[in-house]
Ligand SMILES: C=CC1=C(C)c2cc3[nH]c(cc4nc(cc5[nH]c(cc1n2)c(C)c5CCC(=O)O)C(CCC(=O)O)=C4C)c(C)c3C=C
């Protein structure tokens with residue numbers, strides 16, 4: 001029985017093309033339409049187009065600055081590396097990658113899976129920290145798209161949160177250590193501040209039960225203790241377009257406040273497994289400028305998208321599904337963020353907050 005593994009990503013335009021970026025933004029806003037109370041689906045699309053038009057000039061500027069996003073080639077390389085690793089391990093499997101908001105779009109990939117007739121499909125979102133608008137929404141979208149294909153009913157499973165996988169933590173911790181060494185930084189120097197920067201999320205999603213902020217906090221604590229960091233800050237990169245509340249504090253504010261305390265700041269972009277506008281522009285350009293204004297040199301840790309251990313980590317995570325043994329043998333358990341049959345993660349045992 002051949003299995004398809006679908007690596008799910010956010011997607012980002014490879015070229016700064018206005019029409020493409022407008023459509024990309026419209027899809028993102030529509031996917032998050034539940035943040036507001038639209039009266040109908042048509043009204044939700046209308047509102048998404050309005051928000052997209054408003055956001056377009058700013059985002060175009062970002063893509064022009066970097067000549068388009070490198071996310072797509074990096075995601076393709078990850079899929080190829082996983083393919084090779086699984087082949088070396090003797091698994092008969094085909095790897096796809098699908099994007100929530102850019103081609104190859106999830107519904108198109110679902111059609112392809114049906115045409116090829118895979119009997120089993122495993123969805124693996126490449127988001128290190130499970131969240132409702134990314135991990136959960138991407139899996140929902142793939143399962144719904146498969147359901148919509150007439151007469152196609154493969155076994156469907158998915159893996160949501162994998163930030164607790166030990167190898168992943170080692171990749172991030174060693175990445176920080178190596179970067180500090182290369183840049184000649186002493187992370188224990190009181191003049192060197194450290195900030196974990198996470199993509200933010202609307203607080204409405206947390207109120208509805210997402211544990212994203214807790215994952216951010218526990219992962220930052222684990223990495224800090226692996227690298228012997230006693231003091232650090234967490235900041236969120238927010239996308240406030242609708243006048244609703246997002247996670248606090250913002251990375252920008254955190255860095256501005258550090259101006260009185262340190263000479264430099266090291267920033268770890270903990271939410272990402274690809275370089276993209278959030279790292280290459282929001283951090284490397286905009287945040288570096290904000291930091292300079294308060295007298296801080298900013299050093300941004302690179303995203304370990306091509307770490308040679310990453311394909312092995314993904315292969316370990318998917319192995320029970322390919323070999324037919326019980327995923328709980330590897331501590332994978334029923335996911336609580338997506339409480340659907342066949343959805344597994346490493347996070348189910350999260351202690352309740354307070
Ligand atoms: C490659 C680009 C992006 C990644 C990866 C990404 C990850 C990510 N996003 C959220 C939560 C939200 N993001 C939202 C909007 C949004 N995100 C990106 C890009 C990436 N996000 C863009 C271009 C946009 C559009 C808005 C903008 O200002 O640029 C939203 C929706 C907000 C809304 O509808 O009002 C959410 C929610 C998380 C948690 C995450 C994790 C890695």
Ligand SMILES: [Fe+2]
Pocket residue numbers: 199239
């Ligand atoms: Fe986002």
